[in-house]
Amino acid sequence: MKYVKLIFRLLLGAFMTYAGISHLTFNRQEFVAQVPTWLQFSPAFTDFVVLASGVVEIAFGEQ
Template sequence: MQTNRLQNVFRIILGLFMTLAGIGHLTFQRQEFLAQVPRWLPQDPMFMDFVVLSSGIVEIAFGLSLLFWAKERIKVGLLLALFFILIFPGNISQYTNGISAFGLDTDEKRLIRLFFQPVLILWALWSTGALRTLLDRNKKS
């Protein structure tokens, strides 16, 4: 399954975004990402830091995979969509607990942010060709 030029451009943009976000986890946005660790997880500072650092490493791996592993882009897209689903509880926690981070300093802004997670999921699936693969597979069933 080939992707078109527009999909490739959006895949590269997402790859750059993921790489930058991962670097942010490890460096200049570490405190902001700590605020997104769900409150139902252990709040031990070392554990929370581990969650932020490990998710940053995963995001860098996804970003670099989107940029340089085009042969496996469909698998990467599927896994990235799953990753976006798995980290969604952090966004919900930020909203339900009224935690300010990344400029999301009102309940309205935090609520609006929740609606962007499906956009990221679709972006990952569409830009890698994974969405077409899933849709074609469903047609054959």
């Protein structure tokens, strides 16, 4: 059971790191399209929201 938990923890970390990197690079436009309209004050702020969430996902994936 200990090894199963470790394997799934590593898989979740890898997935979150991959998702965070995709926020910052090749899937940025898809994530920008998912930002709610009530949070889209300006295009620059919308891009900031996507970049910040990508950094947070990378940080969570590395723990």
